[in-house]
Amino acid sequence: MLKKVNEKQNTRLSADEIPHVRIADANFPAPFRSGLEYSSPARGTWNIVHTGMLIPEAHEIFVCAAGCLRGVVLTAAEMGAQDRFSTVAVRENNLLDGDMEDLVIEGVTDIINKLPKRPPAVLVYTSCVHHFTGVDLDMIYATLRSRFPDIDFTDCYMNPIMRKSGLTPDQLMRSRLYMLLHEREKDPNAVAIIGNDLPTDEDSDLMRVLKGAGLKVHEITSCKNYAEYQEMAESSVYMSYNPDAAPGGDMLAERLGGTHYALRFSFDYDEIDGTFAGLAGALGIEPRGKEEIASLRAECEKELAETKKLIGDTPVSIDYTFCPRPLGLARLLLDHGINVTKVYVDGIPGADRPAFDSLRKDHPELLLYPTVHPGMRFARTANVSEDDTARKVRMLAIGQKAAAFEETDHFVNVVEGGGMTGYEAVTRTCRLMREAFLEKKEMRELVQVKGLGCEICVR
Amino acid sequence: MKQTARIISTYSADVMGVCSALFELGGMTVMHDASGCNSTYTTHDEPRWYDMDSMVYISGISEMEAIMGDDEKLISDIVDAAEKLKPAFIAIAGTPIPTMTGFDFEAVAAVIEQRTGIPSFGFPTTGMNTYIHGASMALAGIAERFVDEPDADDTGNGTLQMSPRQIMSVVDSCCRKPNGITVNILGLTPLDFSINGQDDSIVQWLENEGFEVVSKWAMGSSLDEIGNSAKADVNLVVSAAGLGAAKVLYERFGMPYAIGVPIGNELPGLLADQIIINVRKFREMDASATEKAPFEAREIGVDSGLFLDGSCSSSVSANCSSSVSTNYSRNVSTYEEGFAAVIGEGVFSLSLASSIEMECGIPAKVLCATECPEGILRECDRLTPDEDDIIPELEGAAYVIADPLYKPIVPESAKFIPLPSEAFSGRLYRDDIPNLIEDFDQLSDQLADQLSDQISGFGQI
Numbered sequence: 001m002l003k004k005v006n007e008k009q010n011t012r013l014s015a016d017e018i019p020h021v022r023i024a025d026a027n028f029p030a031p032f033r034s035g036l037e038y039s040s041p042a043r044g045t046w047n048i049v050h051t052g053m054l055i056p057e058a059h060e061i062f063v064c065a066a067g068c069l070r071g072v073v074l075t076a077a078e079m080g081a082q083d084r085f086s087t088v089a090v091r092e093n094n095l096l097d098g099d100m101e102d103l104v105i106e107g108v109t110d111i112i113n114k115l116p117k118r119p120p121a122v123l124v125y126t127s128c129v130h131h132f133t134g135v136d137l138d139m140i141y142a143t144l145r146s147r148f149p150d151i152d153f154t155d156c157y158m159n160p161i162m163r164k165s166g167l168t169p170d171q172l173m174r175s176r177l178y179m180l181l182h183e184r185e186k187d188p189n190a191v192a193i194i195g196n197d198l199p200t201d202e203d204s205d206l207m208r209v210l211k212g213a214g215l216k217v218h219e220i221t222s223c224k225n226y227a228e229y230q231e232m233a234e235s236s237v238y239m240s241y242n243p244d245a246a247p248g249g250d251m252l253a254e255r256l257g258g259t260h261y262a263l264r265f266s267f268d269y270d271e272i273d274g275t276f277a278g279l280a281g282a283l284g285i286e287p288r289g290k291e292e293i294a295s296l297r298a299e300c301e302k303e304l305a306e307t308k309k310l311i312g313d314t315p316v317s318i319d320y321t322f323c324p325r326p327l328g329l330a331r332l333l334l335d336h337g338i339n340v341t342k343v344y345v346d347g348i349p350g351a352d353r354p355a356f357d358s359l360r361k362d363h364p365e366l367l368l369y370p371t372v373h374p375g376m377r378f379a380r381t382a383n384v385s386e387d388d389t390a391r392k393v394r395m396l397a398i399g400q401k402a403a404a405f406e407e408t409d410h411f412v413n414v415v416e417g418g419g420m421t422g423y424e425a426v427t428r429t430c431r432l433m434r435e436a437f438l439e440k441k442e443m444r445e446l447v448q449v450k451g452l453g454c455e456i457c458v459r
Numbered sequence: 460m461k462q463t464a465r466i467i468s469t470y471s472a473d474v475m476g477v478c479s480a481l482f483e484l485g486g487m488t489v490m491h492d493a494s495g496c497n498s499t500y501t502t503h504d505e506p507r508w509y510d511m512d513s514m515v516y517i518s519g520i521s522e523m524e525a526i527m528g529d530d531e532k533l534i535s536d537i538v539d540a541a542e543k544l545k546p547a548f549i550a551i552a553g554t555p556i557p558t559m560t561g562f563d564f565e566a567v568a569a570v571i572e573q574r575t576g577i578p579s580f581g582f583p584t585t586g587m588n589t590y591i592h593g594a595s596m597a598l599a600g601i602a603e604r605f606v607d608e609p610d611a612d613d614t615g616n617g618t619l620q621m622s623p624r625q626i627m628s629v630v631d632s633c634c635r636k637p638n639g640i641t642v643n644i645l646g647l648t649p650l651d652f653s654i655n656g657q658d659d660s661i662v663q664w665l666e667n668e669g670f671e672v673v674s675k676w677a678m679g680s681s682l683d684e685i686g687n688s689a690k691a692d693v694n695l696v697v698s699a700a701g702l703g704a705a706k707v708l709y710e711r712f713g714m715p716y717a718i719g720v721p722i723g724n725e726l727p728g729l730l731a732d733q734i735i736i737n738v739r740k741f742r743e744m745d746a747s748a749t750e751k752a753p754f755e756a757r758e759i760g761v762d763s764g765l766f767l768d769g770s771c772s773s774s775v776s777a778n779c780s781s782s783v784s785t786n787y788s789r790n791v792s793t794y795e796e797g798f799a800a801v802i803g804e805g806v807f808s809l810s811l812a813s814s815i816e817m818e819c820g821i822p823a824k825v826l827c828a829t830e831c832p833e834g835i836l837r838e839c840d841r842l843t844p845d846e847d848d849i850i851p852e853l854e855g856a857a858y859v860i861a862d863p864l865y866k867p868i869v870p871e872s873a874k875f876i877p878l879p880s881e882a883f884s885g886r887l888y889r890d891d892i893p894n895l896i897e898d899f900d901q902l903s904d905q906l907a908d909q910l911s912d913q914i915s916g917f918g919q920i
Binding site: 003004005012013034035036037038039041043064065066067068069070071073074077078082083085086087088089090091092095103106107110111114115127128129132133158159160161162163164165372374375377378381444448450 | 464468498500511512514520867
């Protein structure tokens with residue numbers, strides 16, 4: 001339980017005072033007013049350092065102020081990749097002297113010259129201060145490319161101030177992952193899954209469809225070296241299922257040719273069928289037949305029934321870090337009698353609008369909680385103090401933030417969809433819920449690890 | 460090239476220093492930043508985040524708010540949160556974007572204070588200095604606003620009146636009699652002292668030496684306890700983060716200060732003796748003085764040569780290896796034979812270097828990578844903010860004592876002795892951070908082992 005900093009200050013909030021709203025009363029897409037922001041101790045989602053490290057053998061150079069460097073340099077250190085990471089610190093004199101271009105060019109040059117081995121690719125990350133000082137990034141990259149013609153450079157960004165303008169930093173980073181691919185001859189039998197941090201499940205619907213069609217599947221998460229990464233460019237179809245990867249997929253198809261298909265991550269059976277039928281069209285293969293679909297749906301129903309039978313009326317909470325469609329998942333579970341009581345979500349994804357609308361109608365008492373609202377600082381205490389200790393499992397959480405706020409060791413430890421797609425997302429989620437119900441995890445330790453699964457980048 | 464780091468980490472920044480210094484005082488600290496600072500601070504710089512309910516937030520400034528100069532959004536967000544959460548004070552700390560837009564921290568803090576009635580600070584940090592700068596600024600702010608005038612009942616030069624019960628408690632808890640001197644400890648944050656009990660060990664040492672601790676800035680003391688700091692006789696500055704507050708407390712109450720960390724077997728006793736001698740001397744001087752002595756004249760510690768040989772000669776402080784304790788049984792090394800380089804925060808590293816010289820007979824120089832006010836480091840020590848400043852200074856080093864993330868730039872010829880620091884490697888090696896106040900021998904034994912290896916090696920030749 002949280003220790004009170006100041007016993008005399010009555011700052012703690014009761015469970016009722018923790019910010020929340022009934023879904024029936026919530027606004028779309030922003031159920032909570034934006035204001036000061038709290039940072040949950042759950043850290044499993046990936047950041048731009050982790051994602052950049054997916055490019056094998058690439059070296060990352062961040063150019064920004066020390067305060068901004070701190071988090072990224074320690075991300076690299078914690079993942080054991082400090083030998084692929086360097087920094088250039090922006091100081092006050094650089095802001096005043098207007099020598100930002102020189103600092104980037106000479107700083108990056110100095111670092112490259114000191115590296116024990118010349119990397120095939122360098123990701124140069126500039127920051128908010130470069131954006132605000134109108135730095136000539138084109139000139140910077142042109143100069144670096146001319147100085148180091150044997151190195152592929154790409155522009156990356158750590159400018160969170162732009163998170164509400166145009167592409168988000170996350171969307172930008174995912175698009176940069178493929179900017180280093182060189183054009184090459186297309187292989188009509190080759191496809192690539194792009195924009196996901198974690199490997200796509202071998203058992204997922206997507207993999208089964210692709211492998212079933214005899215296609216050669218590229219994915220950045222499985223590339224062992226830079227040459228193998230370059231082979232992704234032979235793909236004739238690029239597929240993404242992380243919504244933040246879609247802009248990058250479009251850019252990639254436009255630059256290298258081929259087509260991009262954005263598969264919709266969903267827990268709605270009809271939507272799953274629709275998006276996989278679209279995929280079949282993009283790939284030029286037969287869509288799944290009625291019989292196969294019926295069998296997949298039956299498997300989902302069986303898993304959902306088994307889960308309900310095991311967990312009974314145990315309250316369930318879901319957070320947005322688990323998958324891109326938390327309300328879609330809530331809808332599916334509630335429709336199958338599972339007692340979802342809370343969804344932790346600061347903003348409702350556009351794709352979740354249908355689920356939002358139907359939940360408002362059919363399950364109006366479902367509560368939405370923010371994760372960054374200042375009052376959430378006290379949520380853990382408020383949740384633990386509830387007199388509900390007689391239950392074997394007080395709360396089953398799906399996602400790290402829900403687990404942290406609910407202070408429960410019974411949780412599904414998955415971020416960003418965990419490589420699930422299609423009906424397999426339903427069946428696997430059910431299995432993980434049952435596992436979480438039956439076995440405790442070391443929540444406190446697990447959720448504080450940055451970039452769940454990022455060890456795949458160290459190669 | 461300056462400002463580049465091929466492989467080493469970077470120190471926690473000034474904005475995080477503000478948050479760390481104020482963390483336990485019941486206030487609400489807001490980093491005026493778009494995003495990222497909060498997760499960085501709470502992941503890597505704040506080991507208390509999971510367990511204590513301190514209110515540290517970011518403003519979440521957006522591009523449009525920055526361009527349009529929409530300070531009202533920040534002000535109303537803070538006022539709104541403060542009305543619900545009722546912090547003891549409000550602090551706003553800056554990052555690069557407010558620095559660029561010329562955000563007026565003082566004015567905004569004044570507006571917030573006017574609207575909420577809650578004492579408010581605006582700390583113009585930039586995110587481009589180290590935590591020392593920010594923590595020093597924050598603690599100085601607390602010294603300005605929250606330390607009360609000592610009661611008229613308090614005697615002498617701020618000496619705290621102890622009740623018979625308190626005196627007995629002190630006597631019971633230690634082997635030395637109370638010396639009647641009361642102390643504030645300034646500059647305590649987990650960034651330098653982690654959460655492994657080093658703060659408690661400093662308190663324990665002071666009590667064992669007969670001092671009474673009035674307040675600890677700012678680990679383990681409430682804002683009320685810190686408010687009583689003027690009742691103390693002297694301030695002990697254990698990191699450069701405490702110097703700002705020491706200066707304010709001097710200006711407001713004429714309080715002297717000592718600089719140093721009680722590391723080792725000899726240094727702590729010398730430091731205690733110096734504090735006792737000087738506090739008594741200052742009392743006598745103050746009783747007869749007509750004018751206030753300057754701030755620097757109220758310093759006890761490094762300038763008096765304390766860390767080198769326990770004398771008060773200021774001349775010896777300039778030379779690292781000339782004043783190693785003469786009763787040390789081993790041969791005293793010279794720079795030509797190799798030296799120990801201690802990389803880290805200035806005050807802590809200097810104390811450690813001094814103990815290494817005194818107890819191991821090895822000349823030691825400090826490579827201070829954080830801000831350190833003039834007059835603390837010796838001539839042989841260096842301010843080394845960048846990787847390229849450090850590398851040449853390690854040439855010829857026989858030992859390098861530093862955070863493990865420095866290891867890649869340490870020459871193979873030097874023995875590397877890891878000394879993790881939260882301020883540099885965050886939580887990465889937290890479990891391996893030693894309590895050097897409690898146990899210096901483990902580190903000195905590593906030096907001694909190497910020394911004896913060298914000596915036996917020479918013998919074989």
